[in-house]
Amino acid sequence: MANAYIGGLNGASSLIRLLAFEDFVEPVSSEQDSSRIEMTALDGSILSLTGNFASSNQDDWEIFSISYVHNEVSLISISGFSLPFSDFEAMTGRQLAQNLFSGDDNISVNMSTGLAIKTFAGDDVVSLGAGNDIARGGAGSDTLQGRSGDDELRGGAGRDLLTGDDGQDALYGQRGNDTLKGGSEDDILSGGKGNDKLFGGAGNDNLIGGSGKDILRGGQGDDVFTGGGGDDIFVFRANDHTDVITDFEVGADKIRVISGATSMDEVDFDQQGDHVLVYFGNVTVTVQNMTVEQLDDGANFLF
Numbered sequence: 001m002a003n004a005y006i007g008g009l010n011g012a013s014s015l016i017r018l019l020a021f022e023d024f025v026e027p028v029s030s031e032q033d034s035s036r037i038e039m040t041a042l043d044g045s046i047l048s049l050t051g052n053f054a055s056s057n058q059d060d061w062e063i064f065s066i067s068y069v070h071n072e073v074s075l076i077s078i079s080g081f082s083l084p085f086s087d088f089e090a091m092t093g094r095q096l097a098q099n100l101f102s103g104d105d106n107i108s109v110n111m112s113t114g115l116a117i118k119t120f121a122g123d124d125v126v127s128l129g130a131g132n133d134i135a136r137g138g139a140g141s142d143t144l145q146g147r148s149g150d151d152e153l154r155g156g157a158g159r160d161l162l163t164g165d166d167g168q169d170a171l172y173g174q175r176g177n178d179t180l181k182g183g184s185e186d187d188i189l190s191g192g193k194g195n196d197k198l199f200g201g202a203g204n205d206n207l208i209g210g211s212g213k214d215i216l217r218g219g220q221g222d223d224v225f226t227g228g229g230g231d232d233i234f235v236f237r238a239n240d241h242t243d244v245i246t247d248f249e250v251g252a253d254k255i256r257v258i259s260g261a262t263s264m265d266e267v268d269f270d271q272q273g274d275h276v277l278v279y280f281g282n283v284t285v286t287v288q289n290m291t292v293e294q295l296d297d298g299a300n301f302l303f
Helices: 015-019 085-090 093-100
Strands: 003-006 027-032 036-041 046-052 062-070 073-084 106-109 115-118 125-127 134-136 143-145 152-154 161-165 170-172 179-183 188-190 197-201 206-208 215-217 224-226 233-236 241-245 254-257 268-272 275-280 283-287
Touching (some): 073 085, 161 170, 170 179, 188 197, 197 206, 233 283
Parallel strands (some): 106 125, 152 170, 170 188, 224 241, 241 283
Antiparallel strands (some): 036 046, 046 062, 062 073, 268 275
């Protein structure tokens, strides 16, 4: 497993570009001993390698960690791997990323300007920073956390956990049974294939279940729910404000009321054109393309 810390350049940067060291100019000085090579460029950037460099034959050298400092900002710090020095010299940024991040990786970002990260096979943990970041998981069960900034998180294959936190985030589970959590602002959550769980949080969120048996919970704010294919459950709690369900399917989907009503006797219905307004516990849910006759049935609700 490689443990990685990645910071950012000015402007959005990709992990591939950082690992290609495109901003590292020819070194003007270098220091080396049996366990460390440190190269300093004219602009002050420092590329450091630790490993086993004791042999007089470079083919026997191995690298155990890489760090790169640019403009006094630590852009990369990766450890927990073993890589022949000859491979490091010959690899492109993409090849190096695939080699280092093909297992179960832990990647942290501390930056404010945005970064794009693509992981590969393995169960990866990616924690982003304050910028507007893009993170894409590969095969495996990944955990992607946006933190601050307007982030785009894509899970890929596997059972993934995507958390937007602060900012207006876009979360895409894609394949697998995923869990998506929005955060404090207006987010987009799309489960994709699989039986997904979507939690909007605060803000006016757009939740799209996709195919599969999905659970959609908007939270406080004015949310829009689209279940997609499969038997979906739309979850509400007292004081959830005003929400919309775009594609409720009688006989397949359910409206689950956690609080605000305990039976159908505490739920009111009102036909408004082609839509039904459902009232309970200071909540208004507009169910589109529906009639009261179709919806006012205990089989459509869970208490």
